[in-house]
Amino acid sequence: MLMPTPDAGLLARRAEFVSALRAxxxxxxxxxxxxxxxxxxxxxxxAYRQRPMIVVLPTTVDQVSRVxxxxxxxxxxxxxRGAGTSLSGGALPLADGIILGLGKFNRILEVDYExxxxxxxxxVTNLAVTQAVASEGFYYAPDPSSQIACSIGGNVAExxxxxxxxxxxxxxxxxxxxxxxxxxxxxxxxxxxxxDPAALDLLGVVCGSEGLLAVVTEVTVRILQAPETQRxxxxxxxxxxxxxxxxxxxxxxxxxxxxxxxxxxxxxxxAEAFVKVGYPLDVEALLIIELDGPPAEVDHLIEVVRExxxxxxxxxxxxxxxxxxxxxxxxxxxxxxxxxxxxxxxYYCMDGTIPRAALPKVLRRMNExxxxxxxxxxxxxxxxxxxxxxxILYDAxxxxxxxxxxxxxxxILTLCVEVGGVLxxxxxxxxxxxxxxxxxxxxxxxxxxxxxxCAFDDDGLLNPGKxxxxxxxxxxxxxxxxxxxxxxFPELDRF
Amino acid sequence: MPETWKPKDAADVASAVGDALSAGKSLELIGGGxxxxxxxxxxxxxxxxxxxxxxxxxxxPEELILAVAPGARLAEIEAMLGERGQxxxxxxxxxxxxxxxxxxxxxxxxxxxTGRGGPRRLSAGGPRDHCLGVKGVNGFGEAFAAGGRVVKNxxxxxxxxxxxxxxxxxxxxxxxxxxxxxxxxxxxxxxxVGLSDEAAMSVMSxxxxxxxxxxxxxxxPADIARASSVPxxxxxxxxxxxxxxxxVRPSVTARVAHxxxxxxxxxxxxxxxxxxxxxxxxxxxxxAWFAGGGDTVVWKxxxxxxxxxxxxxxxxxxxxxxxxxxxxxGGIWLxxxxxxxxxxxxxxxxxxxxxxxxxxxTLMRAPDAVRGTEDVFQPLAPALAALTRxxxxxxxxxxxxxxxxxxxxx
Numbered sequence: 070m071l072m073p074t075p076d077a078g079l080l081a082r083r084a085e086f087v088s089a090l091r092a093x094x095x096x097x098x099x100x101x102x103x104x105x106x107x108x109x110x111x112x113x114x115x116a117y118r119q120r121p122m123i124v125v126l127p128t129t130v131d132q133v134s135r136v137x138x139x140x141x142x143x144x145x146x147x148x149x150r151g152a153g154t155s156l157s158g159g160a161l162p163l164a165d166g167i168i169l170g171l172g173k174f175n176r177i178l179e180v181d182y183e184x185x186x187x188x189x190x191x192x193v194t195n196l197a198v199t200q201a202v203a204s205e206g207f208y209y210a211p212d213p214s215s216q217i218a219c220s221i222g223g224n225v226a227e228x229x230x231x232x233x234x235x236x237x238x239x240x241x242x243x244x245x246x247x248x249x250x251x252x253x254x255x256x257x258x259x260x261x262x263x264x265d266p267a268a269l270d271l272l273g274v275v276c277g278s279e280g281l282l283a284v285v286t287e288v289t290v291r292i293l294q295a296p297e298t299q300r301x302x303x304x305x306x307x308x309x310x311x312x313x314x315x316x317x318x319x320x321x322x323x324x325x326x327x328x329x330x331x332x333x334x335x336x337x338x339x340a341e342a343f344v345k346v347g348y349p350l351d352v353e354a355l356l357i358i359e360l361d362g363p364p365a366e367v368d369h370l371i372e373v374v375r376e377x378x379x380x381x382x383x384x385x386x387x388x389x390x391x392x393x394x395x396x397x398x399x400x401x402x403x404x405x406x407x408x409x410x411x412x413x414x415x416y417y418c419m420d421g422t423i424p425r426a427a428l429p430k431v432l433r434r435m436n437e438x439x440x441x442x443x444x445x446x447x448x449x450x451x452x453x454x455x456x457x458x459x460x461i462l463y464d465a466x467x468x469x470x471x472x473x474x475x476x477x478x479x480x481i482l483t484l485c486v487e488v489g490g491v492l493x494x495x496x497x498x499x500x501x502x503x504x505x506x507x508x509x510x511x512x513x514x515x516x517x518x519x520x521x522x523c524a525f526d527d528d529g530l531l532n533p534g535k536x537x538x539x540x541x542x543x544x545x546x547x548x549x550x551x552x553x554x555x556x557x558f559p560e561l562d563r564f
Numbered sequence: 565m566p567e568t569w570k571p572k573d574a575a576d577v578a579s580a581v582g583d584a585l586s587a588g589k590s591l592e593l594i595g596g597g598x599x600x601x602x603x604x605x606x607x608x609x610x611x612x613x614x615x616x617x618x619x620x621x622x623x624x625p626e627e628l629i630l631a632v633a634p635g636a637r638l639a640e641i642e643a644m645l646g647e648r649g650q651x652x653x654x655x656x657x658x659x660x661x662x663x664x665x666x667x668x669x670x671x672x673x674x675x676x677x678t679g680r681g682g683p684r685r686l687s688a689g690g691p692r693d694h695c696l697g698v699k700g701v702n703g704f705g706e707a708f709a710a711g712g713r714v715v716k717n718x719x720x721x722x723x724x725x726x727x728x729x730x731x732x733x734x735x736x737x738x739x740x741x742x743x744x745x746x747x748x749x750x751x752x753x754x755x756x757v758g759l760s761d762e763a764a765m766s767v768m769s770x771x772x773x774x775x776x777x778x779x780x781x782x783x784x785p786a787d788i789a790r791a792s793s794v795p796x797x798x799x800x801x802x803x804x805x806x807x808x809x810x811x812v813r814p815s816v817t818a819r820v821a822h823x824x825x826x827x828x829x830x831x832x833x834x835x836x837x838x839x840x841x842x843x844x845x846x847x848x849x850x851x852a853w854f855a856g857g858g859d860t861v862v863w864k865x866x867x868x869x870x871x872x873x874x875x876x877x878x879x880x881x882x883x884x885x886x887x888x889x890x891x892x893x894g895g896i897w898l899x900x901x902x903x904x905x906x907x908x909x910x911x912x913x914x915x916x917x918x919x920x921x922x923x924x925x926t927l928m929r930a931p932d933a934v935r936g937t938e939d940v941f942q943p944l945a946p947a948l949a950a951l952t953r954x955x956x957x958x959x960x961x962x963x964x965x966x967x968x969x970x971x972x973x974x
Contacts, residue, residue, distance in 0.1 A: 183769050183870040184894075206775070228718045235715075241722070242693050255947045258921070262868035264685055264894055265692070266729065267924035267942035268970060269952050273692055273725025277718050297775045317626040323649050323746030362777060363822070366815030422714045424627050454716040455627075494716040502719075509719055513708040518721045520958035524951065536720065549585065549704050549961055 072119065072500070072534045075165035079145060083122055086145060090125050090167070093135045098173075100124035109168050112153040112160040113215070114501055116417070116471060121148065121162030126170045130248065130256060130286045136169060137284065138254030146530050147252070149280040151191060151223030154215045156418055157499025159227060159279050159535060166533075169284060171222050177201050178287070184262050186245055187292050191222020191285045195229070198290065207292040210237035213495070214403065222285045228277030230495035232328040232402075235453035236361075237293070239495070241276040248287035249275060252526045262289060274521065279497050280532040282525040296361035299327065300371055303398045304378045305352030305385030309333065312354035313428040315381035316452045319358065319374055320425075326374070328359040329453030330402050333432065336409065336447040336460070340401035343408035348401050349385040356383075356452065357398050405449045406460065413445070413462035417474045421485030422494035425455045431488060435459055438480050442473050446481075456494035457485065483508050498536045506538050515539075520546050566592070568611040574633075574699065574707065574738035580612055581736055581964070582705040590964045593732040595635050595671030599678050601663035603731050603969045604940050605932045612736060614673055621739060622713070625650055629713055631697070631741040634673025641672060651747040654690050655682030655845070661855035662862065662929055676740050679729020682849035683780035683808070683890050686772065688745070695728045697741035702734070703960025713741050726955070732966040734959040748779075748810035752820050753836040753844060755797070756805040756827060761785060761873035764805040765893040767830060769870060771807050772892045774826065776819045780808040781892040782848050785877075788888045791853045794844045796834055808845060848890055851897050854929070859902035860885075861930040863911055867923035869894035874918045882914070883907055906930040908938045921945075941970055 079086075087101045100106060101123055111118045127133045140147050146166030153160050162168050174190035180202055181187070187198055187209070195216040198209040212231035213219055219229065225247060230239045237243070246260030259272040266272060275282055306312040312331055319326065332340065332355045341348040348355060356378075360370045371388055378386055389395035401408070409416050423431050432448065439446045445462045459481055463474040482492050482502060486509045492502045506515060515537060522529070523543035533540060571577045584591050592608035594600065595615050617633035620641070624630075625648045632641060638656055645651050656675050660667050676698075681690030697711030710723035727734050759767060764783035771778045783805045789797050797804055809819045824833055836844060847853065854862045867875050872893030880887040885900035900907050911925050924942035927935060944952060949971075956963075 181868075181870075182773060183766075184868045185769075185773055207773075228722070230716060230718075238689065238693065239716070239718075241725070242689055251951070257945075257948055257951065259948075261922035263866040263919070263923045264891060265679070265690060265866055267866075267926075268944060269955060270679070270692055270725045270729055271948075271951065271955070273728075274722050276725075277722050282721075294773055294775045296777075320628065320746075321626050323749065325746065362811070363775070363815055363818050365818035366811055369812055369814045422712075422716050424624070424629075424714060426624075426627065451716070455714055456716045490714050491712045491717045491719045493719050494714075495718055497718055498720060506720065509712075511709070513702075513706040514710065515720075516706075517702055517708045517710070517959070518723060521721055521723065521726070521955065524954035524958045547958070547961060 072163065073540060075163070079165040080122065086143070087123055089139060090123065090136060093139065094125055094127050094132050098126045098128065100126070109150070109162060112155040112158060114156055114158040114161070114499065117158050117161050117500060119162045119164055121168040122165055124168040124170060126173050128173045130250065133169070133250050133284060133286055134254040134256055137250055137252055140167065140530060141253045141528070144528065144530065146533055148532050149226070149284045151220035151226065152194065152218050154219040154223065155227065155497065155499060156420070157493065157497040157501040159497050159499040161500050163534065171220070174222070174286065181262065182207070185292055186262055186289055188287065188289045189221055191225070191288055192220050195219050195221060195224055202292050206295055208295045209290055210243050210293055211240050214406070221288050221290070225276050225285050225288055226278065226280050227497040230456070232330060232451060235329060235451070236325050236327045241273060243291045244272065244276055244288070245291055246289035247272060247275060247285050249283035249285050251283050252528070252531050260289065279499065279536050281522055281536055282531065298364045298367045299359060299361040299395060300367050301357055301359040301389045301395045301398045302371065302374055302378065303387045304356045304358070304383040305349040306354045306356070306382065307352060307384050309354045309432050310429045311382045312356055313425065315356060315378055315383065316425060318377045318381060322373060322377060324370055324374065326358050326453060327361040328357065330357045331355065331450040331452040332402060332405065333448040335445065336405050336449050339408040339412050339447055340405050343411055344400050344404045346397045346401045352385055357402055402449065409447045409460045409462065414464040414466065417461040417463065417478055419457065419459045419461065419478050419481055420493045420496040421482050421490055422454070422456045423485050423488050423490035425452065427488035427490070431457070431484060434484055435481055438477055442477055444473060444477055451494070454494070455490065479505055500535055503536060504538050506536070516546055523547065566609055566611055568613050570613045570616055572616050574617070577614070577617070577736050577738050578701045578705065578707045581701045584610060584964055585705050585962065590967050591736070593736055593966055595673040596637065596669045598660040598665050598669040599674045601929060602659065602678050604972070605936050606966050606969050608967060614736065615671065617738060620644070625744070628715055628744050629741065630744050631713060631739055632672050633739055634671060634737045636672045638670045638672055638675055639668045645744055646747070649747055650744045652694060652742060653684060653688040653745040654694050655684045655688070655849055657682050657849040659850060662851050664856055672740055673737055676728050677730060677732050677737070683782060683845050685891055685895070686781070687779040692725050692728050694743045695724050695740060696743055698724050698727045698737055699739035700727070700735035700737040703962055703964050707738070711741065715743050731969045733956055733970055734965065736965065750813040750816045751808065751810040751838045751841045752816050753841040754807045754809070754820055754823055755800070755834040755836060756830055757800050757832040757834065758802040759783070759805050759830065760803070761877045761889070764803070764889070765870060765873045767805055767827065768807070768892040771823060771827070774823070776809065776823045777811070778807050779810045780845060782806045783889040783893065785888060787886050788853050792844065792847060794836070794840050796836055796840060797844060800834065806844065808841060854897065854899045860899050861902055861906040861934070862928040863898040863900065863925055864928050865896040865898065865915060865923060865925045867894055867896065867915070867919050871919050871923070872896055875915060879911060879914055883910060904934070905938055906934050939971070
């Protein structure tokens with residue numbers, strides 16, 4: 070992975086930067102010791118590592134503002150970091166940049182049941198929001214599988230999803246407001262406890278901007294009353310096509326389940342070997358379909374979905390009769406990543422989204438691609454919204470195998486785009502998919518995105534080297550090329 | 565009268581924008597023209613009429629995806645979705661009659677660009693939550709695409725959200741991709757009779773915070789309820805607090821029973837079945853009670869729901885107007901007698917006193933002359949105004965699209 074060439078001039082001024090930053094964030098808030106810096110050299114995408122020049126861990130918004138203003142004045146690059154669980158390398162450090170860690174912003178500031186929202190600092194973990202409101206029967210809907218560790222600030226940066234976002238939406242749909250700091254130190258509030266933007270939806274575009282536009286210092290999220298009942302069906306199919314048809318038939322019947330997950334044979338066997346929850350081993354595809362809501366609704370829909378499953382030829386079908394059974398159905402799915410970790414020294418998790426109808430074709434083609442390079446793929450899949458998570462099994466100790474896995478991953482994501490899908494459904498572009506952006510977007514598409522970056526950060530100091538395959542030059546992007554004052558299409562209808 | 569250009573397809577739109585750039589002309593973007601009264605009046609050299617771009621590019625019910633050209637009529641699209649039991653879940657309002665125009669003239673482009681959803685905002689979101697992709701031509705004259713055609717996508721910046729609700733100030737759209745969802749097969753509305761505005765806020769909060777999955781909650785003071793076209797509402801001769809439940813029949817029945825039981829102590833109740841429920845929530849979505857006009861002006865305020873009555877009842881009282889509350893109290897529709905400034909100073913002062921920046925007020929209807937001199941949208945703090953200006957310049961550096969539609973000088 071090629072990152073922007075470190076600036077020798079900046080590296081040479083490291084001691085000066087450290088002392089200036091210590092004047093803003095005193096005590097242990099500035100880390101410059103090599104051994105301590107090592108803890109920050111990667112995020113959840115461990116294949117890429119880089120030791121940062123300096124780590125700064127502020128505790129107040131004022132400190133964040135002053136640190137950013139200082140970096141802006143010195144041309145110093147900044148990589149914001151939450152809990153460091155990104156699977157796309159969003160928080161991969163730069164050799165000549167600082168890591169701005171928001172981990173100390175870890176307080177829940179307010180729970181407002183009357184307005185059904187919570188105001189939290191960005192370092193609070195996703196799960197801690199739900200835990201803080203659970204006593205009143207509420208929860209925070211987005212549930213990425215890293216929810217025990219990932220932070221809300223990181224969730225906002227990545228627009229995190231989870232297994233329930235088919236029905237309840239991604240982070241962006243559950244976000245009411247943020248306080249952010251721009252690279253020049255300006256503190257802004259976007260949104261609040263009210264709905265909808267006053268003017269341009271800047272909140273909507275800051276969410277999912279992967280740390281390239283602003284640093285989040287406070288977050289207001291919606292909280293929901295937990296559903297009364299949750300029940301799930303576990304269905305096995307002899308053919309992937311039949312499982313895909315079942316998913317389509319559920320949607321066509323007007324049902325949006327709380328979650329609809331698929332696993333393929335290799336993922337099923339790995340999960341069953343790991344957690345022994347009674348998954349059938351003689352099927353090609355397993356579906357977990359969860360319904361939630363009032364008991365009358367759930368009991369009704371369970372029967373409808375059961376009939377659909379039988380109609381699609383499910384060879385195995387179980388319905389949870391109690392919470393233990395329901396959790397058992399999920400246990401294998403939730404343990405799928407570590408389960409795959411047991412059957413392979415390393416794995417690489419991909420994250421494309423495809424139109425659901427393309428699933429059988431994509432699975433077949435993925436396996437052909439894997440066979441072609443001698444690797445295996447286990448598939449877990451948010452089937453309801455077409456979000457694939459192929460896990461590429463490889464061994465980093467074998468020379469060249471990481472490279473082969475990366476090439477296979479790129480081929481899979483290119484395939485996703487070819488069938489009408491996208492590179493990433495919930496993990497973000499980061500560094501991982503950066504060089505594939507041109508597969509999905511044309512030059513004008515990418516330029517327009519980069520122009521937005523110029524409106525927020527025209528020196529390109531916030532998280533450079535992520536998302537975009539080329540660094541942007543704002544002055545060049547801002548030029549309008551008028552075609553010689555001549556009308557190009559005089560035949561255009563005018564009235 | 566400015567001249568009108570009427571492109572036939574996306575390529576025509578790109579050449580029209582290129583021509584406008586070459587000639588140094590500004591453009592007013594319109595579809596059906598039904599939302600022209602929304603925002604500040606635009607003074608442009610040329611009207612770019614997108615109403616000929618009506619194609620449905622793809623509708624895949626099982627993928628929950630619809631892609632259409634911006635000139636497609638909303639009414640026709642909704643009928644097409646209805647045939648497959650689907651809908652635009654954000655409940656697109658029809659504000660035509662609010663501005664004294666016939667109903668049913670709106671286009672998808674106008675709907676997305678003005679960014680307003682209906683009462684289901686609380687449970688289903690607004691246009692921002694349902695618009696998945698945009699193709700358009702920016703103010704550099706370049707055709708570009710943002711977003712995609714799948715429901716789950718975090719690839720690159722979410723420019724689609726920024727363009728949704730941008731009032732045509734960022735680009736001329738040529739294609740919009742929307743998420744569609746199954747329509748509920750049954751609906752009912754539980755009506756609580758005779759609550760004060762203050763008490764209604766707290767009841768709606770309780771109902772929305774319960775596990776009954778209330779999809780919309782509104783409160784109509786007696787003067788509004790009396791004007792409803794739904795006989796059961798008029799017949800109450802009192803304020804009504806409305807809790808809508810949607811879903812499959814067994815679920816709706818069970819939830820109505822549970823909710824009615826929980827709220828029994830609060831006074832008399834009534835129940836609207838599916839048909840009347842649909843009619844009533846359409847009135848609420850469209851601000852039907854304020855249709856036509858006369859001399860009155862109309863505001864829509866968004867505040868934290870618990871502050872609804874403190875803002876709405878106070879303004880209606882102080883300024884001799886009428887108001888009702890959508891979004892569990894957070895969305896206030898306010899009709900006031902006409903005034904030179906549409907009472908903007910008073911409305912914004914009260915808003916600021918009660919919610920201190922956590923909310924906004926939009927002037928939804930006023931004569932052109934008033935909308936040309938007053939801020940239609942909430943004035944932005946200087947740093948936010950500067951950022952907004954920079955963002956618009958990065959899409960449209962010459963300011964050729966809908967000049968002045970959102971803010972004077974933008």
